[in-house]
Structures are given as C-alpha cells and as structure tokens.
Amino acid sequence: MVDATTFPTDGYIAESAARMTGCTLRPVTPSEVPGALGDRTAAVLLNHVDYRTGRLHDLPSLTAAVHAAGAYAVWDLCHSAGALPVGLDRHGVDLAVGCTYKYLNGGPGSPAFLYVRADLQDRFDSPLPGWNSHAEPFGMRPGYEPAAGAVRGRVGTPDILSMLALEAALEVWDGVAVDTVRAKSLALTDFFLECVEEYVPEGRVACVTPRAHAERGSQIALRCPDAGAVMERLIERGVVGDFRHPDVLRFGFTPLYVGFADVERAARVLAEVLA
Amino acid sequence: MVDATTFPTDGYIAESAARMTGCTLRPVTPSEVPGALGDRTAAVLLNHVDYRTGRLHDLPSLTAAVHAAGAYAVWDLCHSAGALPVGLDRHGVDLAVGCTYKYLNGGPGSPAFLYVRADLQDRFDSPLPGWNSHAEPFGMRPGYEPAAGAVRGRVGTPDILSMLALEAALEVWDGVAVDTVRAKSLALTDFFLECVEEYVPEGRVACVTPRAHAERGSQIALRCPDAGAVMERLIERGVVGDFRHPDVLRFGFTPLYVGFADVERAARVLAEVLA
Structure with a gap:
C-alpha cells in the first residue's frame, strides 16, 4: 500500500x-x-x-x-x-x-538516510548490498555477509x-531541542498566514495547508492562479519558494535559519507581486 | 553469469x-x-x-x-x-x-556512471525509477513515464x-586523446616494474599483473609478505597505494597526474621499506 x-x-x-x-x-x-x-x-x-x-x-x-x-x-x-x-x-x-x-x-x-527499527536490524535484507554494508568492509570477500545493525543499509563509497x-x-x-524548533516553526507559519491575510488582496490566494497545528508541517502552500509566473517574480526579489503543479506556491520555513522579519518581508513581497 | x-x-x-x-x-x-x-x-x-x-x-x-x-x-x-x-x-x-x-x-x-547501448535505451527498464528520470521531471506526475535516452538511468537529485x-x-x-593517456600509462607501469627490479632485493616481491601490454590495466599489483604493514609504511612516506587481502600491494598510475619521477621515487621508497 x-x-x-x-x-x-x-x-x-x-x-x-x-x-x-x-x-x-x-x-x-x-x-x-x-x-x-x-x-x-x-x-x-x-x-x-x-x-x-x-x-x-x-x-x-x-x-x-x-x-x-x-x-x-x-x-x-x-x-x-x-x-x-x-x-x-x-x-x-x-x-x-x-x-x-x-x-x-x-x-x-x-x-539520504535510512532508519530500521532496532529489533528488525538483524533481519533487514537490503536489495542493494555493497562492500560498505559488509560485516568486514575491507575484507573484499566474494560472499556477502551483512554487518550487524543499521549500517547494513549502506552500499558503496x-x-x-x-x-x-x-x-x-x-x-x-548542537544543544538545540527539536521541540523548540517545532514551536518556532509553528510561530513562523502562523505569522506568515497573518501577514498574508493582512497584506495580500482578498481572494488572490487560498491556503491549502491545514490551520490546525497538529496537521501542519513547516511549510505553507498557497493556491494561486498563474502560480508559476508568480514564483518566478518572487524568486527574482529574493523570496525563494517552489512552484508545484498546477497552481501551488510552496514556502518552506527552516526555523534555525529563518526569522520573523524574513517572513514579514516574504508576505509583503508576495502582496506587491500580486497587486 | x-x-x-x-x-x-x-x-x-x-x-x-x-x-x-x-x-x-x-x-x-x-x-x-x-x-x-x-x-x-x-x-x-x-x-x-x-x-x-x-x-x-x-x-x-x-x-x-x-x-x-x-x-x-x-x-x-x-x-x-x-x-x-x-x-x-x-x-x-x-x-x-x-x-x-x-x-x-x-x-x-x-x-558513478551508466552506459546503455543506443538502440537499447528506449527499452531500458530501471529498477530505481525517480523524478529525475521521468519524461517530465518537474511535472511530479503520479504515473511513471521514463525519459527518452540514457537519462532514464537517473533516479533523484x-x-x-x-x-x-x-x-x-x-x-x-579537454584536448587529451585517450590513446596518448594509454601510451603514458604503459610507459609508467613498465618503468615502475624496471625500477622495482633494479632497486628491490630479489625475491621480496612478485608481480601479479601481466607483463603483456594487452593484458595490463593501469596498475601494478605486487605480492609481498606482510603487505598490510608494508603499505602503511609506504603511505607514511607519501607513496599512496592500497593493500588488498591477503598479500597484495596495489599501485595505481593516473597518467594525467603521475610522472616518471614519482614512479622512480615510489620504487625507491618501496626498496627502502623492504630493505
């Protein structure tokens, strides 16, 4: 499934x-x-x-x-x-x-990364075995014997x-708790939504990301006619998001790097582009 | 097979x-x-x-x-x-x-790289399809449709x-012919074998790489007792090869970067280490 x-x-x-x-x-x-x-x-x-x-x-x-x-x-x-x-x-x-x-x-x-539940690790059978997942990586043995633990998910160099x-x-x-990051992420996305409501003329965009915190990741997706061209103009002005077919503007918020002033500016530039 | x-x-x-x-x-x-x-x-x-x-x-x-x-x-x-x-x-x-x-x-x-014969490219069926091998990579389509040509061997980012x-x-x-590289490669490996014969005391190493040019790549493998420790000492002195189980010293010669003086020095250092 x-x-x-x-x-x-x-x-x-x-x-x-x-x-x-x-x-x-x-x-x-x-x-x-x-x-x-x-x-x-x-x-x-x-x-x-x-x-x-x-x-x-x-x-x-x-x-x-x-x-x-x-x-x-x-x-x-x-x-x-x-x-x-x-x-x-x-x-x-x-x-x-x-x-x-x-x-x-x-x-x-x-x-990329791979996670294997601890008690499944010794039964994990990779379809892509390689020297770097071998029990003896530099042994260069003809027979494959997977390493113990999650490192058997490795392949080559x-x-x-x-x-x-x-x-x-x-x-x-280092020293950052993910709960703190989550709190800032939600504050940033809440604030972005407030700024968009305040600045962007009514009816120009519709938020497709759930409002409920429990159902929201760290991005805001706005449905917008002509989203591809709109994103190009945003990027030209330093507001870097993604365009997703057919009509979605996607804005990702990375709490350790993005501040509230960035968020306010992004919404303001979006309003200017859509004005 | x-x-x-x-x-x-x-x-x-x-x-x-x-x-x-x-x-x-x-x-x-x-x-x-x-x-x-x-x-x-x-x-x-x-x-x-x-x-x-x-x-x-x-x-x-x-x-x-x-x-x-x-x-x-x-x-x-x-x-x-x-x-x-x-x-x-x-x-x-x-x-x-x-x-x-x-x-x-x-x-x-x-x-890594992948080569697919031109007339097989449109039948090539990758077990690892991804957005980057799709006919329309940024279309983000639910159905997979491979790109034309060898790029269907790509996966993701x-x-x-x-x-x-x-x-x-x-x-x-740029501007280098591979035949020229091959000629220098053979000259380098021939010269290395000559230097090894000249400098290394008789019987200390045995070449396992074929002498015939038609059967030789761009490396020389020498069988040597205690090869692991010998390679460590070579590397300490700036002669960087590989140790291959159980008793092989492997020296690779990259013609665009390695010169005859490097080769002479490698053989000399090997002789000193084995002396």
Whole structure:
C-alpha cells in the first residue's frame, strides 16, 4: 500500500519493488489507510508531511493501525525531519527514509538516510548490498555477509564532499531541542498566514495547508492562479519558494535559519507581486 | 553469469538482482566465460580490469562471445575508464557501469556512471525509477513515464557538490586523446616494474599483473609478505597505494597526474621499506 499523494519518486520505487517481488501495489490516501488495511497488506509507505499541501499526517495512529493489520509501517520523513518531533522509536515505526537537504539543511543532493527499527536490524535484507554494508568492509570477500545493525543499509563509497557539507550543516543542531524548533516553526507559519491575510488582496490566494497545528508541517502552500509566473517574480526579489503543479506556491520555513522579519518581508513581497 | 573475480559489490548486487528476479547466478572466471555460455545465459557481468591483479580482460572478444550466445554483455569499467581506450560503441557493449573516482580523478565518493547501448535505451527498464528520470521531471506526475535516452538511468537529485568537483576534474581531459593517456600509462607501469627490479632485493616481491601490454590495466599489483604493514609504511612516506587481502600491494598510475619521477621515487621508497 502506498500513499496516493506521495512524492512521486516514492511511488515509482514502490511500484518497481512490487513488480520485482510479485506483490500488488495499492495507492490509498493517508486518511483512508486504516479502512483499506487487510490481511494481505504487507507494508504501507506513507509521507509524514504531504510535499504539496504541507499537511502533517498522524504518524502514531497510522502506525498503530498498520501494526494492527500485521503490516510494516514505512515513513518518508523528507518534509518533517529537522522541523518537528518524529518519535520513530517511541511510536514503533518499522522503517523510515528521508533526505537531509530540506529541514536538515544539507543542501541540494545532500545524503539520504535510512532508519530500521532496532529489533528488525538483524533481519533487514537490503536489495542493494555493497562492500560498505559488509560485516568486514575491507575484507573484499566474494560472499556477502551483512554487518550487524543499521549500517547494513549502506552500499558503496558515500559521496564524501556532500557528507562533509552535511556534517557542518548538522553542527547548528548542537544543544538545540527539536521541540523548540517545532514551536518556532509553528510561530513562523502562523505569522506568515497573518501577514498574508493582512497584506495580500482578498481572494488572490487560498491556503491549502491545514490551520490546525497538529496537521501542519513547516511549510505553507498557497493556491494561486498563474502560480508559476508568480514564483518566478518572487524568486527574482529574493523570496525563494517552489512552484508545484498546477497552481501551488510552496514556502518552506527552516526555523534555525529563518526569522520573523524574513517572513514579514516574504508576505509583503508576495502582496506587491500580486497587486 | 558473473565474473568470479569481480569487485565484491558487483557480485553482491548481481546475487541480489538474481534473487529478486528468480534467476540463477553463476560465478565464472573471465577466461572461462566463453566455454560456460549457454542457451540459458541472460546476461554476463564482467570487470574490464581485475581490481586485485590489474589484469585487463579482452572486452571485444568476450563481448562477441556473449552476443553469440544471445546474452547481454555488462562491463564494469571502474578500473579502465580514463586509463585506456574502451570502445563501448565500437564493440557493441550492451550495458556498462563505472566510477569516476579512480582514473577519472573525481575523488572518493565521486558519482558513478551508466552506459546503455543506443538502440537499447528506449527499452531500458530501471529498477530505481525517480523524478529525475521521468519524461517530465518537474511535472511530479503520479504515473511513471521514463525519459527518452540514457537519462532514464537517473533516479533523484544527484549529489551536487560531488558533481561540481567531478566537472572540474574532467576539465583536464579537454584536448587529451585517450590513446596518448594509454601510451603514458604503459610507459609508467613498465618503468615502475624496471625500477622495482633494479632497486628491490630479489625475491621480496612478485608481480601479479601481466607483463603483456594487452593484458595490463593501469596498475601494478605486487605480492609481498606482510603487505598490510608494508603499505602503511609506504603511505607514511607519501607513496599512496592500497593493500588488498591477503598479500597484495596495489599501485595505481593516473597518467594525467603521475610522472616518471614519482614512479622512480615510489620504487625507491618501496626498496627502502623492504630493505
């Protein structure tokens, strides 16, 4: 079962894995997952935050529902890791993946990560084994024997330059609690919404990100006619967001780097562009 | 069928692919491949140069033998690309892979590459599809439609920093013919062997790399008792090679960067360490 609103690559990979292993892939929206689970469900791949709308899904209750059906819960944390508490261990998540180039600030092409629940690590069977996940990496043995623990998820030589940049990017986290980051993230996105309401002429944009804190990631997505051209003009003026087909302006808020003055300016420039 | 002397990761991946697709994997040494081919052979994965001994395999004749059996020839070029002419198009190779961090000088963790024969590109079916191999990469479509041509071998965001370093590393190739590089490579390795014979006390090392130019890559592998400790001492003195289990000293010669004086010094330091 795969999140029908998933970031596309996740869905393509899920389809490829299903095809290679002879399984059937079923796309289901996250809210409909509990009702769609059954005896034949092996694993469910879900996104913690919808990359388009910024909606935060309920990881604890969805994970519990998946487990109740006897399936594995696999979460994509690209749009939540570094922005809010995730609690993989606490909620018994089985597997998780994510990138480090969004809220972990590693920059474009920064390394991905893999999480394997502690008691599954010695049964984790990677389809991409390599010398760097071998029990004896420099032994160069003809037979594959996976290393103990999560490092068996490695493959070959990692991209050293990107790892070094990520190491530096992660230093800003020293001594920072993720709860504090979450509090600032919500304050920033609340403030952005207030500024947009105040500055942008009525009816020019519609917020597609949930207002409720419990359902919001660290982004605000605004539906807007001609969003592609609008984003181009924003970027020209130093307000860097994304355009998502067909009509979405996406603004990400990285609490360790973005301040309230940045947020106020972003809303003001948006209002000027739409004026 | 997989090269029984392969670089381990290739063998592990071949085994994983065979397991997922229900095929049988058969390890065969390259010289025995022609005699082992049969009706049931689907694909043969071979290394152009043996990473341990430095032996160069005969790509044109092995490819022809594989084709005569109706199978696909897949070559790993990690230890030949950038060191000698390969001629993938000329010899009708079907698929090839390789790294850019050896003779293409991209440094550790530099990006890998994939080659797909031109007339196979539109049938190439990647097990790792992603947004970056989609016909419309920024369309973020739920359905996967591969791009035309070799770019369908891409997956997601490439590691940008490593790509930039590689771009700079490849600039030294502007205006350089690979035949010239090959000629210098052979001259360097010949000269290294002469210096080793001249300086190193008789019987202390035995060359396991073939003497014949047609069977030699761009490395020299010397069998030597206590090779691990010997390589440590060489590296301390600035002669950087590899130790390969159980008793091999491996020296790589990158013609665009290594000169004859470096080679003479490496042999001299080796003799001093072994004295």
